[in-house]
Amino acid sequence: MIITTRQHYELATTRRRCADGASGDGYVARRYVVSQGAGRWLVANGRQYLNFSSNDYLGLSQHPQIIRAWQQAATRFGVGSGGSGHISGYSVAHQALEEELAQWLGYPRALLFISGFAANQAVITALMKKNDRIVADRLSHASLLEAANQSPAQLRRFIHNDTRHLSRLLQSPCLGQKLVVTEGMYSMDGDSAPLAEIQHIAHKHHAWLLVDDAHGIGVTGDEGRGTCWQQGVKPELLVVTFGKGFGVSGAAVLCSESVADYLLQFARHLVYSTSMPPAQAQALSASLAVIRSDEGCERREKLAALVQRFRAGVNASRLRY
Numbered sequence: 064m065i066i067t068t069r070q071h072y073e074l075a076t077t078r079r080r081c082a083d084g085a086s087g088d089g090y091v092a093r094r095y096v097v098s099q100g101a102g103r104w105l106v107a108n109g110r111q112y113l114n115f116s117s118n119d120y121l122g123l124s125q126h127p128q129i130i131r132a133w134q135q136a137a138t139r140f141g142v143g144s145g146g147s148g149h150i151s152g153y154s155v156a157h158q159a160l161e162e163e164l165a166q167w168l169g170y171p172r173a174l175l176f177i178s179g180f181a182a183n184q185a186v187i188t189a190l191m192k193k194n195d196r197i198v199a200d201r202l203s204h205a206s207l208l209e210a211a212n213q214s215p216a217q218l219r220r221f222i223h224n225d226t227r228h229l230s231r232l233l234q235s236p237c238l239g240q241k242l243v244v245t246e247g248m249y250s251m252d253g254d255s256a257p258l259a260e261i262q263h264i265a266h267k268h269h270a271w272l273l274v275d276d277a278h279g280i281g282v283t284g285d286e287g288r289g290t291c292w293q294q295g296v297k298p299e300l301l302v303v304t305f306g307k308g309f310g311v312s313g314a315a316v317l318c319s320e321s322v323a324d325y326l327l328q329f330a331r332h333l334v335y336s337t338s339m340p341p342a343q344a345q346a347l348s349a350s351l352a353v354i355r356s357d358e359g360c361e362r363r364e365k366l367a368a369l370v371q372r373f374r375a376g377v378n379a380s381r382l383r384y
Contacts (some may be wrong), residue, residue, distance in 0.1 A: 105144050120282050121362040123310030123350050126202040132349035137343035144338040152338035157346040172323035173315045179304035182314040185332035191216035194239035198232045226260045233268035247276035247290030258296040272298040281308020287354040308352045315337050
């Protein structure tokens with residue numbers, strides 16, 4: 064039987080709904096309309112809810128200093144960047160944020176992206192070519208695995224945080240560049256990668272290391288510098304995102320001068336996308352200032368205390384998580 068494209072989409076959606084109804088495991092993605100609030104409290108359908116679903120880890124999305132920075136920059140620059148960074152969309156606000164991030168994390172360069180998904184896709188698709196090999200943690204984010212699958216490079220996945228399996232996958236001959244891909248902190252399980260050991264194995268086999276620290280940056284390490292800093296690791300490619308610890312959105316890739324220059328020429332997500340608004344960049348600079356301050360330290364300590372309190376409560380109640 065031949066089915067149309069529309070029927071194919073409808074059939075796939077129906078199967079997903081049936082699976083959801085049979086198991087109750089939440090296979091169907093849904094969107095819930097929120098009428099007010101993105102912080103501690105949400106208002107939806109006329110009712111107020113305590114928000115346990117946000118990834119605004121430090122509560123900075125509601126910080127008055129950051130909101131004010133966005134408002135002031137919007138008055139100066141407007142609400143949009145007006146173009147790609149390669150044309151007219153790269154402002155002094157973008158430049159300042161990139162320099163601040165590079166200095167903070169100890170890299171020569173930082174490049175801004177509109178999202179973490181775009182940053183991961185851009186780096187992998189631009190850098191990895193035919194005859195190259197990507198060895199990625201099996202639980203890596205969808206943006207990383209999708210980019211690796213779509214690249215001409217060979218993809219191999221290692222068992223989550225299993226460094227012996229990683230080593231075996233790197234041992235076989237490879238004609239091109241090898242890249243190890245992992246996350247710093249995994250959001251679903253809440254565990255961290257053994258980054259020092261992973262980096263040692265990667266370098267032993269002449270591979271580069273890419274770490275996506277979306278869930279560690281701003282939250283762990285000295286001044287919130289993230290999981291890599293906390294474990295004393297400096298990967299060749301560090302991706303940080305701004306929707307979690309920073310409370311805003313967007314991302315940056317930290318790298319060497321030569322890699323940054325290469326990405327500016329060949330990372331299509333960077334070249335052919337409108338830049339984030341300058342107001343967003345200025346708000347992110349304000350967020351970084353809070354993260355690095357005593358207040359940021361206090362917020363991280365409060366978050367850590369809440370995590371411990373939650374774990375203790377769950378363990379006491381014998382709930383599985």
